[in-house]
Amino acid sequence: MSKIVAIETFLVPPRWLFVRIETSDGAVGWGEASLEGHAEAVVGAFETVRDRLIGCDPNRIEDAWQLLYRLGFYRGGPVFMSAISGVDQALWDLRGQTLGVPVADLLGGRVRDRIRVYAWIGGDRPSDVAAAALVRRDQGFDAVKMNGTEDIDWLSGPAAVDAAVERLGLVRDTGMDVGVDFHGRVHKPMARRLVAALEPLSPLFIEEVLLSEQPEAIAQVAAQTSVPLALGERLFSRWDFKPFFEAASIDIAQPDLSHAGGISEGRRIAAMAEAYDVAIAPHCPLGPLALAACLQLAAATPNFVIQEMSLGIHYNQPDADLLTYITNPEVLTVTAGSVAVLDGPGLGVTIDEAHVRDAARAPHRWRNPVWRGRDGSLREW
Template sequence: MKIARIETFHVPPRWLFVRIEAEDGSFGWGEASLEGHSEAVDGAFEAIRDRFIGADPRRIEDIWQVAYRGGFYRGGPVLMSALAGLDQALWDWKGRHFGLPAWEMLGGKVRDRVRAYAWIGGDRPHDIGAAARVRRDQGFSAIKMNATGEIDYLVAPDLDDVVERVKAAQAEGMDVGLDFHGRIHRPMAKQLAKLLEPLGLLFIEEPILSENPEALLQLANLVSTPIAVGERLYSRWDFKPFLASGAIDIIQPDLSHAGGLSESRRIAAMAESYDVAVAPHCPLGPLALAACLQLAGCTPNVVIQEMSLGIHYNAGGHDLLNFCTNPEVLTPRDGYLAIPDGPGLGVEIDEAAVRAAAKDGHRWRNPVWRHADGSFAEW
């Protein structure tokens, strides 16, 4: 058995799907979405095709090791996202080949469903109470929202407003995770985290950019609120110093950035040895979410799952379930997502719809923000 084709598709609103096909016509799907950099990831697939067309798709671990180590330069968001999409597609193909879900091949179920949360509020959160009610009426009991818009090093007149927005969501019966989005520098992050501490948040996410690990450790020593980090970490080696430092309580590997299902399973196992929970990052498409559910199915320290249903990024009529022919497997029930029982990743993709949408593709870019003085602001 050999891989005959590796295809990529730029799918609106901002996704990059991967399809592998074996010489007998059998196939598997994955997602290599790297928001704002799809073209770069797509370019990385040129080397992947040269290396792995003709390889045995059953040898997932060997392919992963060669893809990671064999190009001499390794790691980083572009190469690891490409490897993630390939890895997901290989697990999907292998599951279809043997008639098994990926979680079955990775050791079997540890749970039947996983709690899910949805986004509210957009980039500059507002009307939080009404947005939280919508999610509550959809059956969710947990939400995530951005903490602030752009914020300077030293002047933040609206910190009390952040507290009031959280209280508005909690008043609708919601548990709240608050995403600082790496927008907030250490002086303001310390103040805001202290203000929020009495509110009992699920977590504060990227309260400081992960490129500043010493500041994260300082913050962890200031507040008891769980600290979550990981969407901008791409391998077990990236996560290793954060786990060893004791600065974080929840890791958030993105299965379309951090080397796919194979590497994220290893990262989760590392985290378990430090008593750190896993809440995979996933504001992406259906294949990324399906891969996350496979991880949740076989990984004991997964605690909650992000999903992009109705997220503010999904504009232009392209929402999470649009390219699925079995959308029920990714539809939340009573605030939970069931672990799919179908083969591979457990989701069926409408290939014709993907090919049609990819003809127009997308050129998604995140906004560039500036402070009042004209200087660059973190988004």
Template sequence: MSPLPSSKIVNLEIFRLPPRWLFVRVETEGGLVGWGESSLEGHTEAVEGASAALRETFVGWDGDRIQDIWQHAYRSRFYRGGPVLMSALSGLDIALWDIKGKKLGVPVWQLLGGKVRDRVKVYGWIGGDTPQAVLEGAAKRKEQGFTAVKMNGTGAVDWIDSPNVLTDTVARVRDVRSLGLDVGVDFHGRLHKGMAKQLAKLLQPLNPMFIEEPLLPTQPEEIADLAQMVATPIALGERLYTRHDFRPYLERRAIDIAQPDVSHCGGISELHRIASLTEIYDVALAPHCPLGPIALAACMQVDVAAPNFVIQEMSWQIHYNQGADLFTYVVDSAVFAVKDGYVEALSGPGLGIEINEALVRDTAAQYVQDKAWRNEVWTGVDGSLREW
């Protein structure tokens, strides 16, 4: 038996790509290549800087020591956590798992204990502000094979606004439900308590699959109060980083569904640990992923191995995907085929996807000159800032 190739890290490269993604490529002395994703929408330049610091630290390290590298990246430089540092670490961590799987010739889920399910339930996104656009979007997702979708609850809402701004939301959710689709409603942290509790109550009779970020993730106590008020499952977690950020939500019984984002929470390592942590609070796992194919593949590795996993977000034709879509940089998109609401467990080694490296390099070389993606900034009629 020939010796396994060396995992000593010799290079870490980052690629800024449309629509709003940051891919990470790690190469080892033995010629192994792993891909990660550090996309942090709206803060691309900051993550690029943090990734450069990781490169300076970890080139020369043994990439097999995923846990050791994670601990050093997280703990050795005094300041820790938060979206920027954790997104940079997430990309590196995902790439190292990809390398280890490829080196051993197994999918990452084998290294996490093996499968507890054979396929992963997924949901798509529907955008659109008019009832007609929403209905068309929902019909399209159904055609694509989805049985569940997510939609935004509202546009910009004032701290206390006219209750009329909530009426349209109820009508749109009812329309989508009438097509036989399950619906998650993302409040997006746009509403404050006085409005959020009204909307949560109005939606309850329509049986949404969940309501997401009913308040900003700075409000665990107030979200816990909401959880007491409505029967609808409460989902949250895309803006939480590491297990530590989830802790108050779990201890206060504030959420029913944890939505860590593998590109922000600390990669496959931390997503897997969060899954296990939330399980003991009887909280389900539904990883957030409006991002690219590497993030999706990384989520799916954990999804098939986590007992409390319920549903996976998938960004296929999401409205943010301008200039490139979920499958653009993937050699074989058939691995993500949606059938009857499910995607089969990825079976290839590592992350189970092949990245079109030539396209990534060409595209990044042109795109890096452009301004990085930014979300819109919303203001009310009075000129004051609204949550986006």
């Protein structure tokens, strides 16, 4: 019987954490456990992962998930769940590689042939959103996402609202569909005003209208707007999503498959969402393995609507972008706003292991910027 013999992690630029699992028969699977700004903490969590899984059967993916989640006593949270996510993706990749089929086939098979995608264009710093949208259109996208505001105070005057409306209008004038991300930086005194001002411009969705620890306030905003509300990048399990489904306060669930338990938990969250008539649009400003996991889930998920794609996002670097660490970049080609379902075995992307090992010799230490207002107080990033 095949057993897990090695679990390695690689901190690679720009801010990603790759996971490599090898079995006793020489098979290899890859996953991504990136946790932006806290990758070193996830690396530490892999000490427990190795103690639990070395010597286990790699085909028992659900058993491995439950073992890591339930036997640690402390459950959930971004660090533990990101570690589980990377392991889960790698085990699904392994299984698909072994059987010679894409992960989507193991999830019941595809329900679509192409997957709509969108790219990020800015909206705060940088702020040249119209030009950025045109670049994305030339790259094949027909939808983008932008930040709704610059860093903003708990209470700001009408100029901040007017500026947000102007920026969205500039992008809508390019003919692109536009998702607007409040990024959790807007607080309740401003959220309803901003949503009401942006609603006439018909954004595709508004993301993280408030931080997810404010479920009652999110429900208030949801009751006052027809704009679809999206949320989920800072939720890490089906139990975290449950109250938002029950309150009917979100229209689009955005689990990040590198934070929310990988493909296994993403599949469960999607099924729960479908029962509440909520769509799925996985969050993914990350690397190629995270994106491939999302695309495999999207291929087999009826209530999937659109996928975030980090090609050329400002966090990346010219020599460390979405396609840098894979040898088959053509599978992520964007045409008419979508990519083809990945039909290669496992996750469907092929990692350049030599490049990854070389890049990991200088581990990244990525941190998000610190923003302060005119009075010196911290602003949400």
